Amino acid sequence: RPRLVFLDELTQNLDPVGRRRTWDVVRRVRDSGTTVVLVTHDVEEAERLCDRVVVLDRGRVVADGTPAAIVGSLGARATVVFSDADLDVRPLPDLPGVERVDRRGAEVRISGAGPVLAHVGAHLVAVGRPAVDLRVELPSLEDCFVELTQGVRP
Known part of the structure; x- marks a missing residue:
């Protein structure tokens, strides 16, 4: 089993059923202890699957943290x-x-x-x-x- 996996735009162009099945596979891989680096423009996908999110803007890191922490940065x-x-x-x-x-x-x-x-x-x-x-x-x-x-x- 690999310790690190990079996935780039994994669910792009998949129908909703295929996308959800793929998300289930990613969760199982992640939950088995493998670190998954998910490269995606699909923010919903990042919010559902990621423990940590890095937001880039023109190659510059503008946020780095858990989805909840980044959302919390807007204030209550x-x-x-x-x-x-x-x-x-x-x-x-x-x-x-x-x-x-x-x-x-x-x-x-x-x-x-x-x-x-x-x-x-x-x-x-x-x-x-x-x-x-x-x-x-x-x-x-x-x-x-x-x-x-x-x-x-x-």
């Missing part, structure tokens, strides 16, 4: 999403930690840092409009990649 950011066509969104930007409020039809998206979910939830209860379909979206490794290589926040 989250987007709270729910539907409420009648909610007055004007007070929302004044809540602690809120950086951005967007409304598309009935959908309300509130992005921010820190305990933004707690503040939004408390506000909704205080105004008598508890959201029934509320969800929280956390930054992905892909969001971090875009920010690190292009300076664009999700």
